[in-house]
Amino acid sequence: MQYHLNGFRPGDPELSAAAAGRDVPQADLPETVDVLIIGAGPAGLTLAAQLSAFPEISTRIVERRPGPMEKGQADGISCRSMEMFNAFGFAEKILKQGYWVNETTFWKPDAARPEHISRNGRIQDVEDGLSEMPHMILNQARVHDMYLDVMRKSPSRLEPDYAWQLVDLTVDPDAADYPVTVSLERAEGVDGEQARTVRARYVVGCDGARSAVRRSIGRELVGDSANQAWGVMDVLVVTDFPDIRCKTLIQSAKEGNIIIIPREGGYLVRLYIELDKLNAGERVANRNITVDHLIAAAQRIFKPFSFDVREVVWWSVYEIGQRLTDKFDDVPQAAVGTRLPHVFITGDACHTHSPKAGQGMNVSMGDAFNLGWKLISVLKGRCPPEILHSYSAERQAVAKDLIEFDREWSRIMSERPEPGQDGDEPKFQRYFIQHGRYTAGMSVVYSPSVLTGEKSWQSLAAGFEIGARFHSAPVVRLADAKQIELGHVVKADARWRLFAFSPSGDPAAEGSAVRGLCAFLDSSPNSPIRKYTRFGEDIDSAIDLRVVFQQHSRDLALETLPNFLLPRKGKLGLVDYEKIFCACSKEGRDIFDLRAIDREQGCLVLVRPDQHVAHVLPFNAHNELARFFEGFLLPLSPSEH
Numbered sequence: 001m002q003y004h005l006n007g008f009r010p011g012d013p014e015l016s017a018a019a020a021g022r023d024v025p026q027a028d029l030p031e032t033v034d035v036l037i038i039g040a041g042p043a044g045l046t047l048a049a050q051l052s053a054f055p056e057i058s059t060r061i062v063e064r065r066p067g068p069m070e071k072g073q074a075d076g077i078s079c080r081s082m083e084m085f086n087a088f089g090f091a092e093k094i095l096k097q098g099y100w101v102n103e104t105t106f107w108k109p110d111a112a113r114p115e116h117i118s119r120n121g122r123i124q125d126v127e128d129g130l131s132e133m134p135h136m137i138l139n140q141a142r143v144h145d146m147y148l149d150v151m152r153k154s155p156s157r158l159e160p161d162y163a164w165q166l167v168d169l170t171v172d173p174d175a176a177d178y179p180v181t182v183s184l185e186r187a188e189g190v191d192g193e194q195a196r197t198v199r200a201r202y203v204v205g206c207d208g209a210r211s212a213v214r215r216s217i218g219r220e221l222v223g224d225s226a227n228q229a230w231g232v233m234d235v236l237v238v239t240d241f242p243d244i245r246c247k248t249l250i251q252s253a254k255e256g257n258i259i260i261i262p263r264e265g266g267y268l269v270r271l272y273i274e275l276d277k278l279n280a281g282e283r284v285a286n287r288n289i290t291v292d293h294l295i296a297a298a299q300r301i302f303k304p305f306s307f308d309v310r311e312v313v314w315w316s317v318y319e320i321g322q323r324l325t326d327k328f329d330d331v332p333q334a335a336v337g338t339r340l341p342h343v344f345i346t347g348d349a350c351h352t353h354s355p356k357a358g359q360g361m362n363v364s365m366g367d368a369f370n371l372g373w374k375l376i377s378v379l380k381g382r383c384p385p386e387i388l389h390s391y392s393a394e395r396q397a398v399a400k401d402l403i404e405f406d407r408e409w410s411r412i413m414s415e416r417p418e419p420g421q422d423g424d425e426p427k428f429q430r431y432f433i434q435h436g437r438y439t440a441g442m443s444v445v446y447s448p449s450v451l452t453g454e455k456s457w458q459s460l461a462a463g464f465e466i467g468a469r470f471h472s473a474p475v476v477r478l479a480d481a482k483q484i485e486l487g488h489v490v491k492a493d494a495r496w497r498l499f500a501f502s503p504s505g506d507p508a509a510e511g512s513a514v515r516g517l518c519a520f521l522d523s524s525p526n527s528p529i530r531k532y533t534r535f536g537e538d539i540d541s542a543i544d545l546r547v548v549f550q551q552h553s554r555d556l557a558l559e560t561l562p563n564f565l566l567p568r569k570g571k572l573g574l575v576d577y578e579k580i581f582c583a584c585s586k587e588g589r590d591i592f593d594l595r596a597i598d599r600e601q602g603c604l605v606l607v608r609p610d611q612h613v614a615h616v617l618p619f620n621a622h623n624e625l626a627r628f629f630e631g632f633l634l635p636l637s638p639s640e641h
Contacts, residue, residue, distance in 0.1 A: 005570040019055030019155040026159050029196050032178050036200040037061040038213050040160045043347035043364040044206030045147035050372035050492055052154035057379045064165035064187050069141040071314050074361035080441025081362045082133035087492040090146040098138035099264045101125045105243045106429040109253040116304045132472050132485050138264050163187040166212040179342050204344045211349035217330040223323035228414055229275040231294040233315035241305040255300040273297050291315045322403045323352045328392035340385045351399040353406035362441055363402055367395050373609035376494040383632055394446050450631045453615035460603035461616050463595030470607045473591040474584045476553045479577035494609045500547045503602030503619055508560035513619050518562035520622045528629040534640045538569040546579050553582040
């Protein structure tokens with residue numbers, strides 16, 4: 001973590017200096033804002049935390065609940081979400097406080113006594129090398145707390161406005177400044193001002209499956225009707241079931257299925273319990289299911305093991321149904337070429353499905369992470385507003401894959417066990433193993449677009465798939481010989497990263513490829529770094545260059561490398577020593593080998609602000625690099641140079 005750039009500051013380095021006027025309690029809702037977020041769930045808080053780092057963008061987030069969430073709802077955190085949390089700076093807290101999913105066990109009816117269950121298999125939950133981050137379990141409320149902490153410590157000092165809910169919104173596409181007019185009302189029973197109208201440049205609906213924002217823009221969830229009831233409960237329990245502290249999938253002969261999710265703290269456990277099928281058109285509320293029904297069902301499925309519930313912390317029942325909206329913004333498909341989006345929806349407002357695969361919160365946060373940097377780039381004048389069309393295009397495809405996966409997974413989980421010999425792998429066990437990369441969050445690959453290049457030079461770095469997330473690997477920082485994960489330099493700050501993997505040869509020699517790249521980026525009129533960096537900003541404010549050399553850190557002299565790799569920054573002109581890295585010399589940890597990078601030619605890897613690989617280019621493809629950025633970054637005005 002870097003700090004003290006603009007002078008020594010004692011105290012908590014995570015606490016940013018408050019922007020002008022933000023060092024006082026947050027005022028009442030204003031009449032106008034740049035971005036109004038409806039809903040303070042995982043998606044809303046992901047977006048708010050991103051935007052809070054930019055006090056020049058006026059952001060407010062409203063939530064109908066009277067205060068922060070305390071318990072219940074989602075708890076599974078994929079490896080991919082952990083990588084994203086690292087960009088926000090709180091992955092280490094999750095690692096400390098959460099439950100690590102190390103193994104998954106599988107149980108099915110015992111061949112000799114089918115009314116009893118027996119263990120059928122055990123696997124490592126996440127395959128080796130898939131991510132530097134583990135699969136975690138932590139109460140959604142704690143994830144909210146960590147986002148809220150990021151917001152409070154940001155220059156904006158952003159806090160949610162609780163007990164406000166949306167009544168309606170209208171969009172005037174021809175309005176010059178604030179095209180969205182939002183009508184809000186106080187939640188029932190709350191004193192004070194009862195109604196407020198806010199005009200916004202952009203509105204983002206993160207308000208769940210019954211989204212008022214979605215309704216206001218005329219979109220609806222479409223899909224399968226729910227026909228299966230499941231219950232969920234967080235309990236403190238005494239049991240002799242041996243795998244109660246492992247993620248476990250249980251399939252019984254006649255009593256239904258259970259998924260066990262151990263929770264943080266060493267004692268708490270969550271159970272997803274299959275209940276009865278619903279009749280056509282029936283809702284689960286009509287069944288009057290109580291928590292005692294859930295406990296009794298669990299006790300039947302766990303036989304021959306005892307299951308004594310001592311405390312129920314939270315419980316709910318729900319219906320399985322997979323539904324999806326056709327588009328995630330307010331622009332009709334036919335008008336994409338002539339109209340710009342101003343209202344967006346994320347998370348459950350766009351897609352609903354079962355919670356059993358642990359994807360709901362993760363995909364919702366991914367929606368917001370994709371949208372956030374694009375809104376920031378547009379509002380800061382770095383990108384044209386047309387790039388906002390890419391949010392719906394990219395994330396609707398992700399949601400469609402999620403719905404198809406969940407439909408099949410829910411069907412398999414609700415099937416009766418297949419006949420077979422003891423020790424055979426049931427279908428639900430095979431399906432879980434086959435789709436491990438999906439549940440870890442690693443299957444999202446964005447299609448070629450103005451923001452994601454074609455795979456013409458993918459062979460130069462086969463391990464950095466274009467469109468997929470940047471797969472981190474260990475490197476050694478040259479200045480202090482510290483081993484770090486290269487992907488951890490990608491922060492949630494809306495900047496692009498340019499990773500230059502140096503070709504073979506002496507980088508200090510005259511005429512080396514690294515010297516040629518640095519000369520181009522430093523002095524060429526086509527240099528994207530010079531071209532898009534405003535006067536008075538640090539040289540890495542728009543595009544952050546990092547170089548990785550093949551040499552051992554002890555075989556490379558810092559003072560022999562181009563000065564461009566040691567930029568001077570901040571009002572004091574201090575040197576940034578964290579731009580230069582070397583491959584790790586420990587066996588099996590060389591990034592050039594791990595990510596199949598061409599050692600002879602090297603390459604350039606461009607990474608988007610949401611951690612996805614945008615392009616792979618030859619090391620000397622300076623003109624191609626410039627043209628790629630010209631596709632979506634706005635040229636500076638004369639006054640900005």
